[in-house]
Amino acid sequence: MNIRDLRIFQEVANCGSINQAAQRLNYAQSNITSRIQKLEKDLNIQLFRRHPKGVSLTNEGKALIPYVQQMISLSEKMKMIASNQDLVGGELKIASVETVIELPLILATYIKRYEQVDLTLSTGVTAQLRDEVLEYKLDGAFVTKSNMINDPQLEQVEVFDEKLVIISNKKDRPLDEIMREPIIRFSEGCMYRAKLNEWFFDQGEVPSKTMELGTLETMINSVISGLGIAYIPYEVAERYIEDGYLHYYELPKQYSKISTVFIYRKSQYVTPALQKLIETIDEIRERLLTSQQPLKLSDITEG
DSSP: HHHHHHHHHHHHHHHHHHHHHHHHTTTOOOHHHHHHHHHHHTTTOOEEETTEEEEEEEEHHHHHHHHHHHHHHHHHHHHHHHHGGGOOOOOOOOOTTTTTTTTHHHHHHHHHHTEEEEEEEOOHHHHHHHHHHHHHSSSSEEEEEGGGGGOTTTEEEEEEEEEEEEEOOOSSSOOOTTTOOOOOETTOOOHHHHHHEEHHHHHHHOOOOEEEEEEEHHHHHHTTTSSSSSEEHHHHHHHHHHSSEEEEEEEOHHHHEEEEEEEEOOOOOOOHHHHHHHHHHHHHHHHHHHHOOOHHHHTTTTT
């Protein structure tokens, strides 16, 4: 049972209206409704009666009010204890798109500093990870900045800027010829795919053939073997380009520039574990922007 759901239940009970509760909590009305429905399903009871003027508690809902208030109060006390900077710990569930170049440096720095945090990491595409953050399945995620994450329920922390390039195993071929090759890409919801689709649309063209693959490593190896071309950040393919396995082509800036951000839910309370991750991201970003040499973990961890 999620403590946020109990807060939502309490606010709806106090307001007698899902709409008013949504406004006070700065949530979408549909989100309030779905969380109440989930809570009712979990408890296997009806909490509210719906009527034209709003909602009112059922007898079962009224009986739960004192217990809900007690659980929220206990939760606040736990937060006060956890806010002690010497006690940064607990669980932190995050995820990332495939190609956040500096992610290992960020996570290695964080884990070394805050060993008591139980951090779990998964991967996905931007749209999927956005939904999982909004649905409380993740505490935060590294995603590609775009309109699809412009949600009033989300905060954004700038991470890095990157340049996308077309990669191919063919050399000295014109771009228009290269673009007729099969496109190897991630699934729907990936911003690299969306950027390339924008370019095709503006050119009045469509890809001749497309294939979806699940990992960046498989994608690069497929391009090297001649299966097709791909659109990925230059830094990901740089060593293959320098070794002569791949060649690259640039598209105009409006299609090739991307930014990675870290997103998390807006809340009156951010856990110490999440706050320290945000601070680590800001610190490494600042050092990368001012450093003339690639950063190593030893450069960062002493802070």
